[in-house]
Amino acid sequence: MSEQKPLLTVENLRVSFKQNKEWKTIVHGASFTLYPNQILGIVGESGSGKSVTSLAIMRLLAENQSKIEGKICFEGEDLTTYSEKEYRHIRGNKIAMIFQEPMSALNPSMRCGYQVEEMLRLHTELKGSALKKKVLELFEQVKLPAPEEAYVKYPHQLSGGQKQRIVIAMAIACKPTILIADEPTTALDVTVQKDIILLLQSLQAETKMAMIFISHDLGLVSSIADEVMVMYQGNAVEKGPTAEVFNQPKERYTQALIAARPSSEIRLKRLPTIRDFVENTVPQEAISTEERQQIHAKLYANPPLLVVKDVAKDYISSVGLWGKKSFRALNQINFEVYEGETLGLVGESGCGKSTLGNAILQLDPASSGAIFYQGVDITQLRGKALRALRKDIQIIFQDPFSSLNPKLTVGQAIMEPMIVHGLFGNKKEKKQKVLDLLTQVGLTAEAFDRYPHEFSGGQRQRIGIARTIAVNPKLIICDESVSALDISVQAQVLNLLNELKEKYQFTYIFISHDLAVVKYMSDQVMVMNKGQVEEMEEADALYANPKTPYTKKLIASILE
Structure with a gap:
């Protein structure tokens, strides 16, 4: 990587927020370099500064409440000197982002297809029917069920995972030079996670796109990232090649992070936490x-607390000007909870x-069926x-x-x-x-x-x-x-x-x-x-x- 010119260089990045008329520093001098065709994984606890670092790069922090110090150089240009108008040609086009929370990233009053069209209209020459065709292709790429229906639906009509796929489609629409993926698969089920990661990898191979991959899923980061940066309380505590960091972690914090995931083989009475590793009190007791x-x-x-009996749920959606279409979301569901x-x-x-x-x-409420809680039909x-x-x-x-x-x-x-x-x-x-x-x-x-x-x-x-x-x-x-x-x-x-x-x-x-x-x-x-x-x-x-x-x-x- 050292023989290539860096695509993005972040030097001594400090991000502070105003609280009660005083500045509180959240990111303390983070530095890293990103090269073409490279994936940098950033891991750490919530509040460690991972997302704030990415938002600083995208300049999406409120200017009157935040202060960014240090350098953010993209293709040799220091982005901290850019005006907001100049930055608009970078954001979404050259540097795109997949956000952590899809519901807050999508406009609730716009149909999903139109939102992706808006991105394409702003940064490409596509018009008319070509726009819709491209959007449907993107929806198919991100494995979205029923692309035609999703195109005309509003965000609240889709599940969490489906909304996240819309956001991913929007981010990759212009094939950016750098893609910042902030928890891109958090809302996705495991069978789709791999497809999305393979999709991002294939796009990267095709365009030499670099990626900053932020995730709490250590397994996912280890499978996709070339290098890893571990953040803790606003500091970069460990950096290095992925295999080295995950197989031979030097810092106690990194060791704890790797060991804290539930095992599929043994059921501990209590999962180990960071404090357990720091204090050397890692729990070992398992449930037989x-x-x-x-x-x-x-x-x-004992008798069940909740009984769900023959529950069904139907939704009616509009088709064309006068048509209606029924969709059965739940079909004859039966189970008990004690x-x-x-x-x-x-x-x-x-x-x-x-x-x-x-x-x-x-x-x-369900369209039909009964739900008994403590013997009473709550429907x-x-x-x-x-x-x-x-x-x-x-x-x-x-x-x-x-x-x-x-x-x-x-x-x-x-x-x-x-x-x-x-x-x-x-x-x-x-x-x-x-x-x-x-x-x-x-x-x-x-x-x-x-x-x-x-x-x-x-x-x-x-x-x-x-x-x-x-x-x-x-x-x-x-x-x-x-x-x-x-x-x-x-x-x-x-x-x-x-x-x-x-x-x-x-x-x-x-x-x-x-x-x-x-x-x-x-x-x-x-x-x-x-x-x-x-x-x-x-x-x-x-x-x-x-x-x-x-x-x-x-x-x-x-x-x-």
């Missing part, structure tokens, strides 16, 4: 098969996982009875940014459901409860008076979890609740969920595309495919001996 059998015998001896159980729910994006969760929550509840149910059944949302009110401080957001349900006495007691919750999910007390936009994606997800458990619910639907978290923080949150489950007998429906995490967390696993239940079995038994071809394919994608 006999222990699991005893726990399950006790769980399933108090204290964790039911894992897996399947590819668009299979109906989140739709089922929303039907149970009565946020988007028939209205008014006060439905409001009372909200306290018992809660959700940790997939997209943390869109689920938090940007006008409320974090403290106010977590306290709000306590006020609605009249919990924890006076305001002082409520505030103390909020501070306790923030500590439990790995945040500090200073988060209480800050706003959601001041936090990274992973930190916002922890805030969402704190708000969910604030009302002491009985059943929690975790909809991709750790997908935005890096490995080490994911371990903390999974440990927290298990501790809360053991202490308060919480019951979880754990929706995720990360099969290793689902296996670790679940008592039973239910596999969904195209709106139907494909297979349901005890977690270890299902992973060891999947029965249907679809489940076998799904399991193989994570065990390879």
Whole structure:
């Protein structure tokens, strides 16, 4: 690489944000070089400065609230000296970005196809029908189901994984010189992740495009990156060739990061965290098969907490000027969940996982069928009875940014459901409860008076979890609740969920595309495919001996 001219050189990058009229430095002098046809992986905990570094390169930080020092040289030109007008010819065209949260990256009032067209119209000569043809080709490249339908749909009509694929299509539309991929496969199921990575690699080989690949998925980074930079608290703590960093990490922090992912072979009672490695107290105690059998015998001896019976969900979409088309998102779903159980729910994006969760929550009621909670059919509840149910059944949302009110401080957001349900006495007691919750999910007390936009994606997800458990619910639907978290923080949150489950007998429906995490967390696993239940079995038994071809394919994608 040293014989080539650098494409991007970042020298002593310092990024600061204004807080209470004072400047707080978030990135402390990061330096790295990117060459043509090279992929640089950046890994680290949420809040370590990974995304801020990429946003500084793209100049997408608010100028009146942020300060960028150091040099960002692209093709020999220092971009920090460019005006905003000059930068527009670079952003999206020469340097493009795939964002972490697709819902906040897409315009909710524009059809998806038109949004990609807008990018092509700005940076290419394409017009008319050629624009639509190119957009549909891009949708097919990123493996988007039914490209013609996705073209005319709005972002809210697509699943999280499908929205992320729209964002990827938009980013690669102009075949940029540098692609910054900030958690590009976070919202995608495992069977599609590999396709997307292969797509990015083939585009890179064709165009000699360089890439900055930011991810908490260490396995993914190790498979795609040529070099790796590990960030911690705004500092680059370790840099080097991928094989060297992952096989012979020098820093204790890097060693901890690599070891914190759930194992598919052994189920530890508690996952190791960064602190465990620093203090040399790495947990070794595992749950045996006999222990699991005893726990399950006790769980399933009681009546079920939730019974889903013959649930179906239909959506009606417009076709042409007058036509209507019905789409069945859920088809005859039947299963039971027991108090204290964790039911894992897996399947590819668009299979109906989140739709089922929303039907149970009565946020988007089922078209037919019944859902019994503690023996009561909740599909028939209205008014006060439905409001009372909200306290018992809660959700940790997939997209943390869109689920938090940007006008409320974090403290106010977590306290709000306590006020609605009249919990924890006076305001002082409520505030103390909020501070306790923030500590439990790995945040500090200073988060209480800050706003959601001041936090990274992973930190916002922890805030969402704190708000969910604030009302002491009985059943929690975790909809991709750790997908935005890096490995080490994911371990903390999974440990927290298990501790809360053991202490308060919480019951979880754990929706995720990360099969290793689902296996670790679940008592039973239910596999969904195209709106139907494909297979349901005890977690270890299902992973060891999947029965249907679809489940076998799904399991193989994570065990390879």
